Amino acid sequence: MLLVPGPGSKYLAAKIAVAGGFRLADVEYKRFPDGEHYLRLASDFKDEKPVLVNGLHPPQDEHLMHLALLADILKGRQAEYLTAVIPYMAYARQDRRFREGEPISILTVLRMMAGAGIDQVVTVNIHSPWIISQSPIKIIDLDASGLLATYLLQAGFERPYILSPGKKGGTMAEEVASILETSYGVIRSSRDPVTGEVEVSTDAELAGEDVAIVDDVISTGTTMAKSVQLVKKLGAKRVAALCIHGLFLQDSASKIIESGADLLIATDTVPNGFAVASVAGLLAQKLGEI
Numbered sequence: 001m002l003l004v005p006g007p008g009s010k011y012l013a014a015k016i017a018v019a020g021g022f023r024l025a026d027v028e029y030k031r032f033p034d035g036e037h038y039l040r041l042a043s044d045f046k047d048e049k050p051v052l053v054n055g056l057h058p059p060q061d062e063h064l065m066h067l068a069l070l071a072d073i074l075k076g077r078q079a080e081y082l083t084a085v086i087p088y089m090a091y092a093r094q095d096r097r098f099r100e101g102e103p104i105s106i107l108t109v110l111r112m113m114a115g116a117g118i119d120q121v122v123t124v125n126i127h128s129p130w131i132i133s134q135s136p137i138k139i140i141d142l143d144a145s146g147l148l149a150t151y152l153l154q155a156g157f158e159r160p161y162i163l164s165p166g167k168k169g170g171t172m173a174e175e176v177a178s179i180l181e182t183s184y185g186v187i188r189s190s191r192d193p194v195t196g197e198v199e200v201s202t203d204a205e206l207a208g209e210d211v212a213i214v215d216d217v218i219s220t221g222t223t224m225a226k227s228v229q230l231v232k233k234l235g236a237k238r239v240a241a242l243c244i245h246g247l248f249l250q251d252s253a254s255k256i257i258e259s260g261a262d263l264l265i266a267t268d269t270v271p272n273g274f275a276v277a278s279v280a281g282l283l284a285q286k287l288g289e290i
C-alpha cells in the first residue's frame with residue numbers, strides 16, 4: 001500500500017505508514033502566484049494500492065481542494081477503487097437545514113468527493129453518523145474514544161464519572177465508561193442557531209466525583225468550558241476535558257482551563273498541541289483489513 005498524503009496531513013500519514021508498514025509517497029506542493037494550488041505525485045507505484053490521507057481540518061476548503069487534486073492524480077494513474085483517509089470530516093456539523101434556506105453542507109461535500117472520483121472514505125468519529133446512509137460514497141467511521149480512556153488512566157483519573165454532551169453523548173460516554181468500568185451520563189447541550197449561544201444541563205449527581213467530559217469536537221471551546229463550569233458547580237472534584245477532534249480555535253484552550261479543567265487532551269485527527277492519543281494505529285489496522 002502506498003499512502004499519498006495531502007500537504008496538511010503529512011505528519012499523521014507518516015505515523016500511519018510506520019504503524020502499518022506502508023510506503024509513504026512523496027508529494028510536491030506549491031501555490032501559484034495567484035493562490036491556486038499545485039500538487040504533484042513524485043513517487044511511482046505499480047502493484048501497490050494507493051490510498052489518500054488528507055484531513056479536512058482548517059483551512060477546510062483548501063484541504064478539500066488538495067483532496068480533489070490528489071484524487072485526480074491517482075485516477076490519472078489508473079487507480080481503480082480509490083480510498084481516502086479523512087481523519088477529520090469537515091462540514092459534518094451542518095447535517096440538516098436548521099433554518100429555511102440553508103444547505104446540507106456535509107452532503108454537498110460528500111457529493112464533491114464522489115465527483116472527484118473517491119469511492120470510499122475512512123474517517124474517525126464523524127459528527128453526523130446518521131448521514132452515512134445518505135452518502136453517495138461508502139463511509140467507514142472508526143471510533144477513537146477508547147484511545148482517550150487509556151490517557152485518562154495514565155493521568156491518574158482511574159474511575160471518573162464520564163459525561164458527554166450532544167446528540168451522541170450517551171453512546172460516547174458509554175463507550176469510554178465501559179473501558180474504565182465506571183458510571184456515565186449525558187450533558188444536554190443546545191446552541192442557538194443565530195446567536196451561537198450554548199446552554200448545558202445534566203441530571204448527573206457529581207458531588208465529590210472525579211469527572212471526565214468527552215466530546216467529539218472542541219471548536220470554539222464554548223460547550224466544553226460551560227460543561228466544566230456546570231460540573232464544578234455540581235461539586236465535582238477534578239475535571240478532565242477530552243475530545244477526539246481538537247480544532248481549538250482562538251482562545252478555546254485557555255477558556256476551558258480557566259473554567260476549571262484540570263486536564264485537557266485530544267487525539268491527533270487534527271494537528272493540535274493537546275494531541276496525546278494517536279489515531280495512527282487505529283487507521284493503519286483498518287487499512288490493513290480493506
Ligand code: R5P
Pocket residue numbers: 093165166167189198215216217218219220221222223224
Ligand atoms: C456538538 O454537538 C458537538 O458535540 C460539540 O459539542 C460542539 O461542536 C463543540 O463546539 P464548540 O467548541 O464551538 O462549543
